[in-house]
Amino acid sequence: MAIAARDFKELRLDGMSRNFGTVNALMGVTLNVRRGEFIALLGPSGCGKSTALNCLAGLLTLSGGSIWLDQTRIDRLKPEDRGFGMVFQNYALFPHMNVRxxxxxxxxxxxAPKVDIERKIDEALxxxxxxxxxxxxxxxxxxxxQQRVAIARAIIIEPPLVLMDEPLSNLDAKLRLEMRAEIRRIHDLIGSATIYVTHDQEEALSLADRIVVMREGVVRQVGTPPELYAQPAHADVAEFMGYRNLIRSHLDGGKVTVGGAAIKGTPIGAIGNGAVTVAIRPDDLTIANDGPVAVKVESAQYHGNSFYCSGRAGDGSELYFTTEHRVGKGDTVRLIADPKRVLLYAGAAS
Amino acid sequence: MTDLPHEERRPLRVRLALYDLDAVTLLLVPAALFVAALFVYPFFYGFFLSFQPKAGDWLANYRKFFSDPFLYDTIEATLRLAIPATLINVLISIPVALRVRLMTRRRILTTLLVVPLTLGTVLIAEGLLTYLGPQGWFNRILSLVGIGQVRLVHNYTGVMLSLILSGFPFTFLLTLSHLTGIDPSLEQAAATLGAKARARFRYILMPLLAQGLAINLCLSFVQTFSVFPSAVLLGSPAGATRVISIAAYQAAYEQYDASMASAIAMIMGFVQLFVVALILTGRGFVYRGAVGSGKG
Structure with missing residues (x-):
């Protein structure tokens, strides 16, 4: 008998909230997770993602809302009665017990009978x-x-839900990539639902089926990695997803001003003329001889196959862009962006 | 970077630094002198003095101690106080520390529990004599409700109560610090794996606490073994609580036999050493590594 997650259809978070004194760490998180789904909770530190995970594990009680596993309400159960597997950031391996x-x-x-335990340990190893x-x-x-032991320990109880709290943050870059693939492989193998907390957008994009972006205790957007990458719903989500150029501008006749030049963009949601925030990824802003925006290069970081540059436009604004060509400090270059990749959000971002 | 010069050309200071010796090491000197003058020297002085008895050959003091029940019984009397008092203190400190660890206002309770430490044995003895004596409030209440007088001072019970009162804060603080040193995520991990509170205590906390408790037992034992003021003030110094330190005191200041007193002190030291060695040997059977988790 192979290790496989206990059967269930859906985990439902219904207005899950938690406050610490007067601080609302988590406000009305509502989410449905299907069996076999890999969900990443993504957000900057202090956004409530770890609080959400601890609430799911039962290590924190809710101050509002409920959690359901199919028809069973589980948010009042103690952690030991929930049967979820959890992988801690520091692994939390019992130092006095051997790996088995x-x-x-x-x-x-x-x-469980000893023979079964031994057989399953072999299997988990x-x-x-x-x-x-x-x-x-x-x-x-x-x-x-240690990370592998922590994962084996969590999955051997065949949990319907595996919770992971920034499991790769203590590993070096190479190992992180390796373990990322391992985690997804194990997830697919046992068929549980996995909720994975991270602050690394790249990790979330590469691992998850759906990403939940959180900020200040609130879910800002839920979507598949391509949705979040291409069309963040809010300027702050865009910023977190790598849209490093966030420019305050004015929408007028379908055009906005970036670095002193009027360019076209794609409105996200219904927005009219007035104050907007323009979001452009450095990858989408490239050098072209007939580019509308002229900037003077201030720095160029060598990234192997490209240069990651920052430049100053005529109106004083700083723009980040990438290029395959060698540029030097002080060069003047012209930049262009595909209007589809220039996202416009209502209101002025901070 | 230039290559290092040949080994012999390195200055002495650099060579010493490789062995962690530098000017700061000199700060150890006052402490070392202090230990030598107040501990090492008196110990060896007493050790050699104990082999120079007033009369008889060099082992006469020891022969006298182990042939006179009035003297050798003091070992048993002391152990009968020290061992239960130590065990009670350490065992009670575990549940109390477990509870206090989870409290948000830990500092208030910790302060309250530590107050007896600041009082000193004599004050505690005075208090117990007054409160628990024949005319104290405790016995008066007992008389009022018709239970009658209970003798709680000038006997074994009195000394035991005093040892617990004065020793508990110390063992409690030690246990609390060992307990708070255990990574809380270990217990959380055990909980998510289905371990109930009792199992978490038995399989996670207790094994990780064991090494700390062994040290705690040693320190607490050494402290209670040298009981003197409370044994005199609260006990029956001629009877059940005639502890070994009383025997030493009498030899030194009533019979003016410094050599005999030294011999008793040496015996006292070796009994302590024996018990401590026993506890530390037992420690070999428990886990002794880090109580954190992951890479430290």
Missing amino acids: KNIGFGLAMQG AIVRLGGQGEKLPGQLSGGQ
Whole structure:
């Protein structure tokens, strides 16, 4: 019998809220998660994403709203009665137990027969590719191996829902990429729903089926990675998704002013003439001889296949752009952007 | 970067620094002198003095101690106080610390619990004598409700109460600090894996606390083993609470036999050492590594 997530149809968060004293850490989070779905909770630190995860795990009680697993209300259950797997940011491996004991802990708590536990530990070790490390103590493992043990320990209880709290933040860049693929592979293998907290938009884009962008305790946007990448619903979401150029401007006759030049853009939502925020990714702003915006290069970072540059336009505004051509400080270049990739939001962003 | 010069050309200061020795190391000197003058020297002085008895051969003091029940029984009397008092203090400190750890106003309770530490044994003894004595409020209430007088001072109970009152804050603070040193996410992880409060205590907290408790037992034992003022003030210094320090005191200041007193002090030291060694050996069977998680 292979390790597979317990069957369920849907996890439903209904107006999930939590406050600490007078601080509203989480306000009315509503979300439906299907079995097999990989959801990333994305946002800057302090946005409430970890609070949301702890509420789901039962480590924090809700101050409002409810959580449902199919027809069962679970937000009043203690963490030990929910049966969700959780992977902690610091892994939280039991330092006094060897790898096998750590992984088998959940099953031992359920009172499973010893032979079954041992067989499932072997299976879990194989899933996370840690065969032969079973007798070591956590302190003898590398960060990446500890991470694998933490994942094995969480999935062995066959949870309907796996919760991960920035699991890759303590690993180096190479290992992070490797473990990212591993996490998605394991998720697909056991078929649970996974809720994955991160502040790294690249991680969220590459891992998740759907991304929930949070800010100050509120869900700002829910969407698939391409939706969020191409069309963030709000200027602040755009900023978080890598739209580094956020320019205050004025919409007039379908055109906005960027760096002193009038260019066309794509309105997000219904907006009329007046104050707007223009959002452009540095990747979408490139050098062209007939480009409308002239800037003087202030810095150019070498990124291997491209240069990541900042330049100053005639009206004093700073613009970030990328180019494949070598540019030097002080050069004057002309920039252009596809109007479809110039997003316009109502109101002036901060 | 230039290459390092040959080994012998490195200045002495640099070579010493490789062994973590520098000018700051000199700050250790006053402490080392202090320990030498007040601990090492008196210890060896007493050790050699104990082999120079007033009469008889060099082992006469020790032979006398172990042949006179009035003397050797003091070991048992002391252990009968020190071991239960230590165990009670350490065992009670665990549930209290477990509770206090979760309190938001921990500081107030901690302060309250620590007050007895500042009082000193004599004040505690005075208080107990007054409150629990035959004319104290405790016995008066007992008389009023018809239970009758209970003897709580000038016996074993009195000394035991005093040892618990004065020793508990110390063991509590130690246990609390060991407990708060355990990463709370370990307990949370155990909870998400289905461990109920009792199982979390048994499989996670207790094993990680064990090494701290062993140290706690040692310190608490050493403290209670050298009980003197409360054994005199609250106990029956000629009877059940004739502890070994009383025997040493009498040899030194009633019989003016410094050599015999030194011998008793040495015996006292070796009994303590034996118990501490026993506890630390037991510690070998429990987990002794870091109590955090992940890469520290």
